[in-house]
Amino acid sequence: MTAFVSLENVSHAYAGAEGAPAVEGLTLDVAEGEFAAVVGPSGCGKSTLMKLATGLQFPFKGTVTVAGERVSKPVKIAGMAFQAPTLLPWRTTLDNLLLPLEIVEPYRREMRRRKPEFAERANNLLGSVGLRDQGGKFPWELSGGMQQRASLCRALIHEPKLLMLDEPFGALDAFTREELWCVIRDLHASRKITVILVTHDLREAVFLADRIFVMSARPGRVIAERRIELPRPRDLEVTFTTPFQDIVHELRAHIVKARQ
Amino acid sequence: MTMTRANLLIKASPWLFTIGLLLFWEAVVRAFNIPTFFLPPPSLIAQAFVEFWGPIARNSWITLETTLIGFGLAVGFGLLLGLVVGWSRAIYAGLYPLMIGFNAIPKVALVPILVLWFGIGFVPAVLTAFLISFFPIVVNVATGLATIEPELEDVLKALGASKLDIMRKVGIPRTLPYFFGSLKVAITLAFVGSVISESVASNYGIGNLMLQAQAQFQVPLIFAGLVALAVEGIVMYALMAVLEKRMTRWAQRSGFSQT
């Protein structure tokens, strides 16, 4: 098993920030097609990990490798989604989805010529997250959950090999959140995409991930790693079973320890 | 039915209030026998308006022209400087104190210097209008650019977007509501600038007309000048408001934050 995303003994401090580095001696490997989740106390460097893996920040020590290449500039094979949907209010939902294609090569060059084809692709993607025929609406005409779905689609439109999700469902109600868990689960299953998910919700992590990394308090590093062997495809019912609950408890214990 | 009547009332309300104010003014002046050289009643002002229609129209036109040229310069220059300032944190940090300092100077104080450089008349008036009105435009444009959500910037940067891409796709569109919002403030200030300069250093314009009327003790004419200015100000403000509405419909409908 070769690693698709690999951080080796990485330390990073933000320019101008005082005190301990954001992450220190962080080591972690994610295999191609794997679904990894990262949990840890607030401020431990989870978002920093995302920025390091996508080439938005560069460590002062250690190496970051993605798809066999050392990261020295933004990696263009990644799609990102955050807690806030950050859709552009002056564009329709469909045009919001097309935004990445206006930036990433080779699509950027072909935008004019292949626009109908791209729009078709965007519409199919919207359909796959339950937003069929909503592309013509503006983001502010959609509910929070719908906006978050659209934001997911935007992260996927350029067919990235790597999907980075930073607390994507943090702002949603419990039911919508579980619905979107299933959306992500199906996207991962059908596209064989590598996913790294940062979350505060341990149930979310256990339900979705193949492997969970627990990070220590700042400066963040991995203090525990837990493989989730629950069989796939997983149904929401699995979250009520004893083995599931046991894993959640075990992880909780790690976090409680990390916070001290 | 009641809805439309309520709407009608709201539409008519500004006119009703204006007429009400004028009637009240007229009544007060008559009731208390206020001397007309102190506060002329609206009827007398209207009379002066008719009597001096020629000079008022000519000078209003000059003031409007002066203001619009100064305002136009402010829009061009303000937009440019705003883009530069909002482009980079370093430029923002460097220019900010300078701009604050500049804005703190009462622009009237600059008129003598402008007169020294350009002589009295048209040019210092245009420049005063420009200097006084460009600041809110710069600040608004720079604010629009500087407040791009960092997460959105990350999404685009991770795709390999250049600074120029981010400005074109996000920065400039999201700045438009701030920019058009600032035009309403700027046009009003531009009038202030041109009239100030006209009244101290020019032989033309409404500012000058009012000054001369004062020297000749034609108090109704002073007020007629004020009314002419008010009308011009309201019309230009309304134009800017319509422009803003037209250009940034999405911002109003989505409740996009505005300053």
Ligand SMILES: Nc1ncnc2c1ncn2[C@@H]1O[C@H](COP(=O)(O)OP(=O)(O)OP(=O)(O)O)[C@@H](O)[C@H]1O
């Ligand atoms: N741009 C920045 N400049 C300076 N310091 C930063 C910056 N971003 C994050 N930090 C610091 O780095 C540390 C890690 O931040 P990070 O955002 O990675 O935490 P996190 O684990 O994502 O937290 P949360 O769970 O609350 O989102 C924090 O202590 C934070 O204060």
Ligand SMILES: [Mg+2]
């Ligand atoms: Mg975070």
